[in-house]
Amino acid sequence: MPSIAGVRSSPMSIVGADVSSPQKRRLRSNSDLVDDTVISTPSKPCSPLKTKSPRRCCDDSPNRRRTNVNETVAIDNIPKMRKSPKKKLLDSFLDKPIWNPTDSEQLSAVKEALHVSTAPSMPVCREVEQKRIVEFCRQCVEQEKAGSLYVCGCPGTGKSLSMENVNKSLAVWAKETGGELPEVLTINCTSLSTTSEIFNKILENSQPHKKVNNRSTPLRQIQQLYSQKQQSTGTKMMLVIADELDYLITKDRVVLHDLFMLTTLPFSKLILIGIANAIDLADRFLPKLQSLNCKPMVLSFRAYSMDQIIMILKQRLMALSYTVFQPQALELCARKVAASSGDMRKALGICRAAIERLETELRDDTCTSNLTSMVRVDHMAIALSRAYKSPIVDTIQSLPQHQQIVLCSAVKLFRKGKKDTTIGELNQFYIDVCKSSLIPPVGIMELSCMCRVLGDQGILKLGQSRDDKLKRVTLQIDEADIIFALQGIRFFAAVFSK
Ligand SMILES: Nc1ncnc2c1ncn2[C@@H]1O[C@H](COP(=O)(O)OP(=O)(O)OP(=O)(O)O)[C@@H](O)[C@H]1O
Numbered sequence: 001m002p003s004i005a006g007v008r009s010s011p012m013s014i015v016g017a018d019v020s021s022p023q024k025r026r027l028r029s030n031s032d033l034v035d036d037t038v039i040s041t042p043s044k045p046c047s048p049l050k051t052k053s054p055r056r057c058c059d060d061s062p063n064r065r066r067t068n069v070n071e072t073v074a075i076d077n078i079p080k081m082r083k084s085p086k087k088k089l090l091d092s093f094l095d096k097p098i099w100n101p102t103d104s105e106q107l108s109a110v111k112e113a114l115h116v117s118t119a120p121s122m123p124v125c126r127e128v129e130q131k132r133i134v135e136f137c138r139q140c141v142e143q144e145k146a147g148s149l150y151v152c153g154c155p156g157t158g159k160s161l162s163m164e165n166v167n168k169s170l171a172v173w174a175k176e177t178g179g180e181l182p183e184v185l186t187i188n189c190t191s192l193s194t195t196s197e198i199f200n201k202i203l204e205n206s207q208p209h210k211k212v213n214n215r216s217t218p219l220r221q222i223q224q225l226y227s228q229k230q231q232s233t234g235t236k237m238m239l240v241i242a243d244e245l246d247y248l249i250t251k252d253r254v255v256l257h258d259l260f261m262l263t264t265l266p267f268s269k270l271i272l273i274g275i276a277n278a279i280d281l282a283d284r285f286l287p288k289l290q291s292l293n294c295k296p297m298v299l300s301f302r303a304y305s306m307d308q309i310i311m312i313l314k315q316r317l318m319a320l321s322y323t324v325f326q327p328q329a330l331e332l333c334a335r336k337v338a339a340s341s342g343d344m345r346k347a348l349g350i351c352r353a354a355i356e357r358l359e360t361e362l363r364d365d366t367c368t369s370n371l372t373s374m375v376r377v378d379h380m381a382i383a384l385s386r387a388y389k390s391p392i393v394d395t396i397q398s399l400p401q402h403q404q405i406v407l408c409s410a411v412k413l414f415r416k417g418k419k420d421t422t423i424g425e426l427n428q429f430y431i432d433v434c435k436s437s438l439i440p441p442v443g444i445m446e447l448s449c450m451c452r453v454l455g456d457q458g459i460l461k462l463g464q465s466r467d468d469k470l471k472r473v474t475l476q477i478d479e480a481d482i483i484f485a486l487q488g489i490r491f492f493a494a495v496f497s498k
């Protein structure tokens, strides 16, 4: 239920997708879990302020699990994708002919499909969030009650994109039911010349035919409009979508407060949707609303998981009649982006950069004629390494080959769903990897020594046991970093693809 002015309903928040960014394995709960997380314990708020750019806030602290500090209600966030999207990805890609990257028409069609400004007509993976927003607006309109909703989430999680769709859905709803559409005003707060200009815009839209009254401020005039029954009668409901709201937090918190307070006035017709990165805006900056029991409802967009990123990329590439990427290359991109920020903007940029790697290779190199002209894992690895260069990647890349094989074996083993293993079991996988690559394996004593060295570097964690073979082994770093570091090396690329 929306928090509706006048009704004084108990405020509640929806954590459609608590913004739990994936993080290093030992810190991360389950970045691959797609949905259904009910979080009710308060957590550390994410840094709310974006000092330079409003985009940066959540990105700065990807390791934090963000929740709303009050009640949270999990929603069935995302369609379940348990039926191995990787496998489906493989199937759907390989039944199309391979593209020709030297064909400029194909090249520009692919780049366009992956461009951030190319919005799919029905974005996948955000259906539930969109439905919630539409439902909130619909309820406000039907009951002719003001209300506020705060949409938050890390950069590139589809908040702005979803709002475009919400507008379309509202129009469809109004057409189908004969319901009256509210006056819609979308404002990007970063484009305001002064923060209080937001009130000019709201006033202009709520009374388009009225002469400007220069004796009173626009804020005051809106307050009067929504405070007196007589004045407000006859005015249409108004939906204000204020995107990049973080800008107001850094610039002028009073404006932010005044804006939300408008929804609490007795005859308010304002439906306010504020969109920002900071999770705890409502709690930190709108205490008065809280005390009035008119705190905005909170809908949080969770960072995209690997499966979701694959699904979104797949949807975008579906329009093309040819295969551009090796499925493993897309998987690598999705894995790495999901493990760091879950930012779709970043994933799209990296895919485009990988295409550019292929273009450069085709231009510069004649020896590649026997290789596939698809974008391969090595192109993706280079594009990724430019986008993220983490010290752990350097460390892994400079390890001796057998230590790298141990890590590669551990990743293969953990891919089977295990969370930890023993040195004995790891040894079996290590021997298999060595054999498949015609490399003589070292003995188990030496392997155990290597695990200790990797443990000293903080890459593995070893348990206690008198018998070396029974010592438990867990990864202390993200699998994605290992795959990413080793995929660029052709030997390992072959091992991972087996
Ligand atoms: N579900 C999706 N399906 C297809 N493309 C998506 C999806 N989500 C995000 N994108 C792509 O990523 C881009 C960034 O998404 P969007 O602008 O909605 O992010 P945001 O959450 O508003 O980020 P910010 O906080 O930085 O404003 C979109 O323009 C779109 O190209």
Ligand SMILES: [Mg+2]
Pocket (backbone or CB within 6 Å): 159, 160, 161, 243, 244
């Ligand atoms: Mg946005």
